[in-house]
Structures are given as C-alpha cells and as structure tokens.
Amino acid sequence: MDSKNDFPLSAVPADQRKGLWSMMSVLLGFTFFTATMWAGGSLGTAFNFNEILGIVFIGNLLLGSYAAGLAYVAFKTGLNTVLLGRYSFGLQGSKLSDFVLGFTQIGWYAWGTATIAIILVKLLDLPSAWSTPLMILFGFGFCISASIGYKALEILSKISVPLMLFLIGLCFYKGLIDVGGIGELVAKQPTESMSIGAAITVVFGTFVSGGTQATNWSRFAKSGKIAITATLAAFFIGNGLMVFVGAFGALVYQQSDIVDVLVSQGFMIAAVIMLFTNIWTTQDNTIYNFAAAGCNLLRTEKRKLITIVGAAIGTVMAIMGMYNMLIPFLILLGTFIPPIGAIIMTDFWVRFRGNMPALSEIDLPQYNMQGIFAYIIGSAAAYFSPWIAPLVGIVVASLAYCILLYINSTKSKTVQGA
Template identity: 65%
Template sequence: MTTQVSPQEQDYPLSPVPMDQRKSIWSMGLVLLGFTFFTATMWAGGSVGVAFDFSTMLMVLAAGNLLLGIYAAVLGYIAAKTGLNTALMSRFTFGEIGSKLSDFILGFTQIGWYAWGTATMAILLVKLTGLPESWTAPLMVVFGFGFCVTAFVGYRGLEILSRFAVPAMIVLIAVSMTIATSDAGGLGGLLAITPTDEMTAAAAITLVFGTFVSGGTQATNWTRFARSGKTAVIATLLAFFLGNGLMTLIGAFGALVYQQADIVDIMVAQGLATLGILMLFLNLWTTQDNTVYNFAVAGCNMLRTRRRKMVTVGGAAIGTVLAVMGMYEWLIPFLVLLGTFIPPIGGVIMASYFVGYKRRYPALDEVTLPAFNVPGLSAYAIGSAAAYTSPWIAPIVGVLVAATSYSLILLVSEAVRERRTQVTGAA
C-alpha cells in the first residue's frame, strides 16, 4: 500500500507554495537571520579586520554585505513571485536533466558545510569543557542527527527555533561587543589600531561576498513562503546585509581586539566561557538546520521525490559520516572553491526569469521542458569560467557575466528565429 505524501507536510519540495501558506516578514526575517548567523562568516570578517584601518574596514564590510544582500534579494523576489525555490527555477533555466547539475553543486556544498558544523560543535565542546577526546565522535553523531530535528519538521520547525535563538544571540553579541569596545579603549582606541596584514579592497569584498553566497543562492527555500515580493526583498536584505554584516563585523572586532575572529573564542577571552558555549550551540544549530533543509530541497528535485523529511534524515546521515571520518578538514578548500561556481547559477536564473520568461514562469505541471537547456548551460559555463579566471570580485563577475551571456544568447536566438520566419514567409 502506497502512502500519500502531502505537499504541505513536506513543505512543497516539487511545487509552488500556495498563497494561503505564505508567511509574514517577521517570520521569514527570523528564519533568515538564524541562517546567516554563521561561525565561518566571522572568520572572513577577521581576515578583513586585520588588513585595514577601522573606518576602511567598515566600508569594505558594508560594500561586500550590501552586494550579497542585493544578490540574495533579487532571487528572493523571484521566489516570492513564483513560489518556487532555486532547484525548481533551475528546471526552467537548465532543463529537466540539466537542473540536476545545480542540484548537485548546491546540495553537496550544503552537506559539506553541515559536516563542518557538526564536527566544529563536537570538537569545541570537548575542548571548552575538558571532556575526554573519546567523546568527540559520539558527540558528532548526537549533533549530526540532533541538528536536523527542526529541519525535519520543516519551515515551522526552523521558525520556532529562530524565535528563541535569534534574540538570545543578539543579546549575547551585544554584551560581548560592549566588553570588546571597552577593552579596546573605546572608539578612539579602535581608530588607533593599525593593520597587521595586507589585502586589497577587491579581495576583501570577494571574501565577504563569497563566504555565504551559497546560502544566498538558496535563500529562496524560505523566501518562496513570502506573501509578496516586497516582503521577500526586505527580509532578505535584513538577513544578508544586516545579519551577515553583523557576523563579519564581530569577526573583524575580535581580530582587532583579541586576535580571535570566532565569537566563542572572544567570549572565552572575556571570561564568558559558559555564554560562549551557549552562543556556539545556538549559532551552529540555527545554521545547521537551514543547511540540511537546503540539501533536502535540492535532493528532492534531483531525485524527483516529495519525501523531503526522508531526504533530510539522509542528508544528516551523510554529513555525520563525513564529520566522524574527519573528511570535513579537506572539504573546506573545495567548498570555498565551489563558491566561485555557485553565483553564476543565480545569474542565469535572474536572466531566465526577467528576460527569457518575461517575469512569468508557466506552471511546472503544464509545460514540457527540454532535457537540457543549452543556452542556460552555456551561459553558466561562460559565467563560471569568467569568475574562476577573474582577478576582480570573482562571485560578482560570475553573476554578471552569466546573466549577460544568457540574455544575449536569448536575444540572438530570437532574432535568428524571426529572420528565418521572414525568409520562409517571403519564399
């Protein structure tokens, strides 16, 4: 006997989110903020913090996070208007089979970060509490499956956790940053700190933009629940400009004052070890559940299954195995490299929606899409090559070149078709 899988119960992995299931800006903003409060982002901020004077650092962080926010907000707008996530949009952009390429890139990236977060939580907890090293692997298993509980529930689970965790993290951050400012000698002391490293502004913006661009590309998994395009844009900018900006600023602050970029290490240096452990747990949980949720959505599209909950547990299992085996250590450089090849996906999707489909996708169940959308795949390849070889801000170059290439290919193709029609008609 086959059990019917309810699209609502599974958070609509293969269909648009209906309007009666849409969420408020408050709900979406909390979920997205929980997602962007990510430990790895602080490290990026720390690298920037030691390379510039305080005022220049603020401008670089603002520029990088604003660009990231705009990129995510445009995709968020499309998701709200269509009710579709990035994986489903990719079908229109890359084709029925071609879209599996983006599913793999996005899904693998997310489960790789899930392995990293799971391992980080277990390793740091053992280190901070003085537990025996033998506890590390069992704790990875506990956290690997524990972090996915709210993602298993779905959007509602993510929202409930974020309602508690986001305000708590903001309070903890405010306390820590107040102490850090005092330890630095106030604003005057911060302005007097001289850089100890070198980095160009372009490289710094690339670092800030690229560290979380994978998350920005998949923020559509939540913005598709927005009641309007305006709601999606505001919530996305709130999370990716202000939320991600706050994380990079904390990392920069910590690197300047304590030579530590991570909020947990900063709190330990401030004598707030217990609060630091709580901050680590909340910080990682609110990102981990979103990350494995992203994997599940991409996996559902790749496997063409509505069983998102089952795919969620499967993703948590894969991430846990990677963590226990220690593979998270060599995954990081590869995941950062994938950050170069992810933004062009968003660029092609934008061009497909605004130029190719004139802001109106047809219903997925009423249209026959090609197995491979050659123009979309070609534009993605061009954008990826441009990003990989660019000496400038690689992720932004990838987005712009991919979007421009796809638009030009569509315009040229349309002009050729019209010319052929005219010639055939004249004949």
Template identity: 65%
Template sequence: MTTEPTPKEQDYPLSPVPMDQRKSVWSMGLVLLGFTFFTATMWAGGSVGVAFDFSTMLMVLAVGNLLLGLYAAGLGYIAAKTGLNTALMSRFTFGELGSKLSDFILGFTQIGWYAWGTATMAILLVKLTGMPEGMTTPLMVLFGFAFCVTAFIGYQGLEWLSRVAVPAMIILVAVSMSIATSDAGGLSGLLAITPTNEMSVAAAITLVFGTFVSGGTQATNWTRFAKSGKTAVIATLLAFFLGNGLMTLIGALGALVYQQADIVDIMVAQGLATLGILMLFLNLWTTQDNTVYNFAVAGCNLIRTRRRKSVTIAGAAIGTVLAVLGMYEWLIPFLVLLGTFIPPIGGVIMASYFVGYKRQYPDLTTVTLPAFNFPGLAAYAIGSAAAYTSPWIAPIVGVLVAALSYSIILVVSEAVRERKAQVMGAI
C-alpha cells in the same frame, strides 16, 4: 501500502507554495537571520579585520554584505512571485535534466558545510569543557542527528527555533561587542589600531560576498513563503545585509582587539566561557538546520521525490559520516572553491526569469520543458569561467557575466529564428 506525502506535509519541495501558506516578513526574517548567524562568517570578518584600518574595514564589510544582500534579494523576489525555490527555477533555466547539475552543486555544498558545523560543535565542546578526546566522535553523531530535528519538522520548526535563538544571540553579541569596545579603549582606541596583514579591497569584498553566497543562492527555500515580492526583499536584506554584516563585524572586531575571529574564542578571552558555549550551540544549530533543509530541497528535485523529511534524515546521516571520517578538514577549501561556481547559477536564473520568461513562469505541472536548456547551460559555463579567472570580485563577476551571457544568447537566438522564418516565408 504507503502513499506519497502531500506537498503541505513536506513543505512543497516540488511545487509552488500556495498563497494561503505564505508567511509574514518577521517570520521569514527570523528564520533567515538564524541562517546567516554562522561561525564561518566571523572568520571571514576576522581576515578583513586584521588587514585594514577601522574605517576602511567598515566600508569593505558594508559593500560586501550589501552586494550579497542585493543578490539574495533578487532571487528572493522571484521566489516570492513564483512560489518556487532555486531547484525548481533551475528546471526552467537549465532544463529537466540540466537542472540536476545545480541540484548536485548546491546540495553537496550544503551537506559539506553541515559536516563542518557538526564536527566544529563536537570538537570545540570537548576543548572548552575538558571532556576526554574519546567523546568527540559520539558527540559528532549526537549533534549530526540532533541538529536536523527542526529541519525535519520543516519551516515551522525552523521558525520556532529562530524565535528563541535569534534574540538570545543578539543579546549575547551585544554584550560581547560592548566589552570588546571597552577593552580596545573605546572608539578612539579602535580607530588607532593599525592593520597587521595586507589584503586588497577587491579580495576582501570577494571574501565577504563569497563566504555565504551559497546560502544566499538557496535562501529562496524560505522566501518562496513570502506574501509578496516586497516582503521577500525586506526579509532577505534584513538577514544578508544586516545579519551577515553583524557576523562579519563581530569577527573583524575580535581580530582587531583579541587577535581572534571566532565568537567563542572571543567570549572565552572576555571571561564569558559559559555564554560562549551557549552562543556556539545556538549559532551552529540555527545554521545547521537550514543547511540540511537546503540539501533536502535540492535532493528532492534531483531524484524527483516529495519525501523531503526522508531526504533530510539522509542528508544528516551523510554529513555526520563526513564529519566522523574527518573529511571536514579538507572539504572547506573545496567548498570555498565551489563558491566561485555557485553565483552564476543565480545570475542565469534571474536573467531567465526577467528576460527569457518576461516575469511569468508557465505552470510547472503542465509545461513540457526540454531535457537540457542549452542557452542556460552555456551562460552558466561562461559565467563560471569568468569568475574562476577573474582577478576582481569573482562571485560578482560570475553573476553579471552569466546573466549578460544568457540575455545575449537569447536575443541572438531569437533573431536567428526570426531571420530563418523570413527566409522560409520568402521561399
């Protein structure tokens, strides 16, 4: 006879993290830095790097990553105060059944990125080492399941890997950036480089903010382990402003100096092929395990099970199948599109917590929630529509419009209820 695993064994997928299990700012900072050290983020930086002069590029990267950091920190603060992740917060915001919408969107996006990372590792390893093309599929299967080992262990596994990988990646990046600056002729050489492409500042900020906003929305899976709201905010800003900012800066510098945005191609151009392979492996592993962990947490809420480890393996299997089938090639445009519809989820959650619940969620184990929270769902739909049609910074528009819409709907609904009560009382 099998028994349901305890919450602690599975990293509390359906319940708040108790205070005696909370982590330090350094622990969370390392895990989140490993998550934000992501190859795809460098490509976003590369697109920005060839479109602006050096000083404007730095401004765009700073603004985009600061906005991303503030967005993720807002959700991180709520997670630390409540001990809940985004999937569980969604129950209060969208209802018991309505929250499954956000579970699906967040979970599918993460497993899509997992497929992309698994395929990328296998394809580039074959390319860089000269292995036979026939090795690509077996390597996809190998990496597809190997990358999930630390996620299977849980937060502790993610932290162990990050303690080794993050310092190593920082050193490798520092060496590469130093060589790139030297090859460009120093700071004066970088300042003299003229842009070769065109892009508006708004489009560039959207690209920087939107590429990793899905991860920022689900960073609560780790910030819920924070000892305080302050700890969560510091760790989140460290990762999403500085860490993600560093990744976009590397991509931008590579595009400027070598016309390459990926750190592996940059290191190959610098004669550091072996270090490039190591960087690729560490870079992807520290993101892949976090990604499949995100999928598992969303999946647990979707099907209401505490068996996070089983869902983790299932997620790795799905991602591996997608990679082997070649679906990662057409998944990316769809995943980027989903990036438009993910930020409003965070906007509604923040408005729900601060305005609707006055910074105090009721006990999740005793409260009776409606199947669908229509104000939350309506605000999400309005925010998504605004983001999709906005010519400005779409993800930020989605967050702000969703949060404002929820607050207005809530205030109007309360006013209508009070007016009805007054009328009924007069009768």
C-alpha cells in the same frame, strides 16, 4: 499536498504564505553563522577599523542585493532555486544545479557538525576521543528540526535570534571596555595585508551559496516587499553583523569566533549558549537546503528521508576532516554558485518578462543548452578572474545568457521566415 512536507516539488500556495517576522527570524537564524565570523577575522588583521566598515558595507550590500533579487523571483513564482532551475537548465539539465547546490550545502553541514564537536571538546576540556561521538550526535540531532519543516525552523529562530543578538551586544560592550574605548579601536593598525578585491570576495563568497538557496524560505513570503525586506535584513544586515563580529574579535582579542571571544571575556556559559544557537540555526537550514536539492534531483517528495540521508553523509564528511577544508571550500562556493542565481534571475526578467508560467503549464525541454552554456561560461570567468570572482561570475553568466537567448531567438525567426 500535505503542507507539513513544505512543497518540495511544487509552488507554495497562497494560504501557506508567511509574514515579515516569520521570514526574518528564519533567514537571520540562517545567516548567524560561525564560518562568517572566521571570514571576518581575516579582515580584522588586514585592515583598520574604518576600512573594515567600508568593506563589510560593500560586500554585504552586493550579497544582499543578489539574494533579494532571487527572493523576489521566489515570491512571484512560489518556487525555490532548484525548481526554478528547471526553467533555466531544463528538466534534466537542472540536475546540474541540484548537484552543485546540494554538494555545497552538505559541505557546510559537515563543517558545522565538526565545528561544534571540536569546539565543545576544547571548551569543556573533554578527551579528544569524544569528538567523533559528538559529531554523530550533533550530525543527526541538528537535522530533527529541518525534517519537521518550516514551522520548526521558525520556532527555533524566534528563540535563538534575540538571544544571539543579546550575546553579541554583551561581547561588543565588554570588548570596547577591554580595548580602551572606541578611539583606541579605531587607532589599531593591521598586521597583515590583503587587497580590497580579495576582501570583498571573502565577504561576498562566504555566504553566497546560502543566498542562492534562501529561496527555500523567501518563496513562503506573503508579498514581494516582505521577501525583499527579510532577505536584505538577513544578508545585508545579519551577515554583515557576523563579518563585523569576526573582524572586531580579531582586532581586539586576536580571535575571530565570538565563542572564543566570550570565553576570553570570562563568559563561559554565554559562550556555550552562543555556540549551540549559532550552529543549530544554520545547520537545520543548511540540511533543509540539501533536502530541497535532493528532492528535485531524485524527483521525490520524501523530504524527511532525504534530510536524514543528507545528515548521514554530512556526518561522515565531518568525521573525515571537513573542519580543515574551510578556505578551499569557500573559494569553491564563490566560484561555482553565483552563476546559477544569475541565470535564474536573467531567465525571469529577460526570457519571461517577469511572468513565469506555472511548471504544470509549460512544456520545458530536457536540456536548456543556452542556460547550461551560460553557466559554464560564467563559472569559468569567475574561476580565472583575478578580481571579485563571485561578482564576475554573476555578470558574465547573465550577459552570456542574454546573448545566447538572442542568438537562439534570431535563429528561430530566421527558420520561421524561411
């Protein structure tokens, strides 16, 4: 198969595997995202500085551990989440996870497309009528690097990630000066209220859909150590940094988005650069994820075509008002995405004992009803849980799958014994 197509329906071969810096650049570029800062902003108004540090640490440790677990499975098998879904949900049943994962990624793409157009209109004081043409421009423009494949994502991220880190450092430095030093920052008190459980849910749920599909890149890792290290760097450290940036901005400037903070600090050019690098490095990864799910759903290797079609759908959704639907969308993600990853990891470690056979070497059923029922149970538990919904969904789905596998195994032994 042509390596330029990034193996949408097969395992990544050994000669196409990547090193740590390559993996880390792509994954960090993915997690450096505006919406994560907005989620952090809600913490900045509800908790003091020390409490924010604890919530960011716990929430992102949970998220990083979840994503790293999936990353190791992806490395071992060379497969991404939607292909692993064939084992867990069946050849036809996996289309359920394809749809759920694809829908969430196209929703993110729509939100990012609308965000950059709206913010750019505001920053440059352009007429509001420019918003729609800009959404069309960016909606199709951002998918170019994704349509090329992993190599383009890697090049873009290696340029953008160091640049964004520099701008974040500049923002912190100026912020500490403006607030009067670290002592004044720590002394600031919250103006709103939020429970610890809800706060951790916000941190975990904001990028759990991305963590579930980060296997699209971790499957390219040369070793398990590289897959786990790069994923933890992105989802524990990188995503944690984004949440903290949002909380910091809300504490000091009552603005959670670093672009708005940089503008208020007088760094207009830096703000525009940050806007483009921040959105672009996530948008191309997001539409790449959609294409991976779409290829598995339609059983086609035409990844570039699916990428362009996804960009068109996302652009239409952006024009229709996706920008105003972020909070309900985040709740949806935190509820229905984590059980998929939980079942895949349980499948790998419990059913296959860490040694999954290749797709070409196993006769998979059309529907794996144990996996499907476990997903329904886990999602329902997350939906009705008053506690940390994503974590509840992961634990319940995994336990339900273990129980259903045990029951099915016991039945099979009974039938064979008879």
